[in-house]
Amino acid sequence: MDVNGRDSLDLVVVADLHYVGRAKRTCPILERNAHLGNELLRRALRRLELSSPPDVLVLMGDLVDDGEAPGAEEDLEALREELEGLSFPVIVVPGNHDGDPDRLLSTFGDRPGVHEFEGYLLLTFVDWYDPQDRAERSGDGLKLVSDVASSHPGVPIVALQHNPVYPPIESTYPYNLTNFREVMKAYSESGVVLSISGHLHRGHELTYADGVGYVVCPALCEEPFRFLRITLRGRDVSVREEALKLPEEPSLVDVHVHTHYAYCASTVTTSGAMERAEKFGLSGIMFTEHAGQLYVSSEDYWSGRFMEEPHLLRRYRNEGKDRMRVYRKEMEELRSSFVKLGLEVEIDRYGNLSLLEEDADGWDLLVGAVHKLPQVHSKDEERGFMEVTESLLKNGVRVLAHPFRFFRRNGMEVPRCLFRPIARLLKDYGVAAELNFHTNEPDPDFFETCLEEGVKVALGSDAHDLYEVGDFAPHLEFLRRLGLEGDDMKEVLFFP
Ligand SMILES: [Zn+2]
Ligand SMILES: [Zn+2]
Ligand SMILES: [Zn+2]
Structure with missing residues (x-):
């Protein structure tokens, strides 16, 4: 093989997802969050695509919790689908x-043995397991290392x-390869730079023995949902751990979460969103x-008819067809x-909130949004946008979505040109600007202007899908x- 490329x-x-979706299997260990496996993978992948994509992603095994359970192949297929379209x-x-x-x-279109990337x-x-879960490296496996090296x-x-080689893990459960000493000898003699494993869910930091680096990736399925970024420069290795769970400080509230009541909802449910909010470390959630x-x-x-003909709201209510109550x-x-x-509220053609009077009070938070402008503003959208925004702010919203x-x-x-005027309006009415990445790219210059004007920033996932709840890594990075x-x-x- 001709191996060329840069030397980094x-x-x-990502290790140990232990996913159980459609498979007939109940994972007995709750900490494994088996039902979240595919979503954890999606969250990790989104994180990579939004920050710095790697040269290669390694999935370190235990993708499902029981590969022998009926239906496990569907779960593997679901995980494979998460990988489609990666860069x-x-x-x-x-x-x-x-x-x-x-x-x-x-299933994943892969094979054991040699893969070449960037030099x-x-x-x-693929190590061999006995019925007691003890793993052993075969003679062929040991030989492969020296063959490839020479x-x-x-x-x-x-x-x-999958199994750790080094250091030896003290446990009644056989974490290490049984013949790990032979494996270490082969790695050292062949000049292996780094050995990466999973399987030990708590993970193990980078440790050197006989010139070889050994690292164990923690399980993605267990809190705080960690994975590793590893950079090799020549033979230098650096390992950085990243967690999907939010840091404890600052405490963060998601001010914008949808429910199954939304026509545009995909998988979001109130119970699912609350579970995620807690697991991923939010200190509050607002539906x-x-x-x-x-x-x-x-x-x-x-069609926007509800804002053009606001009497419709009353008609739906009188006919008992609305779902507000x-x-x-x-x-x-x-x-x-x-x-x-x-509620996420909008403005009708008369400049009023599209909300019946008897429904206006008793909410913890109104988030105001401009999704569409009433037709009266179609001649001058910029001016319409200013007017509608001011109407929202006047009418008691505390966050501009x-x-x-x-x-x-x-x-x-x-x-x-409207960044400054909108920021000033927000300041005058004491309303926060929402940082929101749901099908959206917030403009740093606008938020810069908000900060100059002393406007607070609210974090919203605008989740219509469960995997969006509590995913504030892009928000925090933006603020940094x-x-x-x-x-x-x-x-x-902004704190509600
Ligand atoms: Zn595992
Ligand atoms: Zn929506
Ligand atoms: Zn929304």
């Missing part, structure tokens, strides 16, 4: 829970296997359903110090790029 490699390692390749290493290693590898050789091992002199080798959607049919909502009743049962309830998304969504240029850290960040965050 960025790896991301980087994926290597899969079979684990003891995955069932037949050949099926696993063929590095990555060797995937046929590629000087090319750095990275060894990948803010589209008010217009709670009054009228999906047709009358999407059942929504409120259901949400009130969930209300706690952690869960708050609100996804400012300026209206323009981008409608294929219009964002009127940057604006120069906000620690207490400075706390200072500007």
Whole structure:
């Protein structure tokens, strides 16, 4: 093999998902969050795509909790689908829970043995398990390392296997390869740079023995949902751990979460969102359903008729066809110090909130949004946008949802000349600007202007899908790029 390339490699390692979706299997260990496996993978992948994608992703085995359970192949297939369209390749290493290693590898279009990336050789091992879960490296496996080393002199080798090789793990359960000393000898003699494993869910930091680095990736399925970013520069190795769970400081509240009442909802449910909010480390969650959607049919909502003919709201109410009161009743049962309830409201053609008078009070939070402008503003959209925004602020909303998304969504240029006037309006009315990445790219210049004017920033996932709840990594990164850290960040965050 002709191995050329630069002498650096960025790896991301994800281990131990233990996913159970459709398989007939109940994972007995709750900490494994088996039902979240595919979602954890999706969250990790989104994180990679939004920050810095690696040269290669390694899935370190135990993708499912029981590969032999009926239906496990569907779960593997669901995980494979999560990988579609990635901008980087994926290597899969079979684990003891995955069932037949050949099926696993063929599902993901991979194979054991040598993979070459950027001047590095990555060797995937399929170790053999006895009925007591003890894993052993075969003679062929041991020979592969020395064969590859002698046929590629000087090319750095990275060894990948599910079970830890080194250090020896003190436990009644056999974590290490049984013949790990032989494996270590082979790695050292062949000049292996780094050996990466999974399987030990708590993970183990990078440790050197006989010139070889050994690292164990923690399980993605257990809190705080960690994975590893590994950078190789020549033979230098650096390992950085990243967690999907939010840091404890600053405490963060998601001010914009939808429910199954939304016509545009995909998988979001109140119970699912609350579970995620806690697991991913939020200190509160606010359900803010589209008010217009709670009054009228999906047709009358999407056509904008509810804002052009606001008397429709009353008509739906009189005919007993609106869902506002059942929504409120259901949400009130969930209300706690952690869960708050609100609405995402819009402005009708007369400049009023699309909300009936008797429904206006008693919410913890109104989030105001411009999704569409009433037709009276079609001649001058910039002016209309200003007017509608001011109407929202006048009418008691405390957060302006996804400012300026209206323009981008409608294929219009964002009127940057309105950044300052909108920021001033927000300041005057004491309303926070929402940082929102749901089908949206917030403009740093607008938020810069908000900070200059002393406007607070609210964090919203605008979740219509469960995997969005509590995913504030992009938000925090955005604020850091604006120069906000620690207490400075706390200072500007809106707290309901
Ligand atoms: Zn495992
Ligand atoms: Zn929606
Ligand atoms: Zn929304």
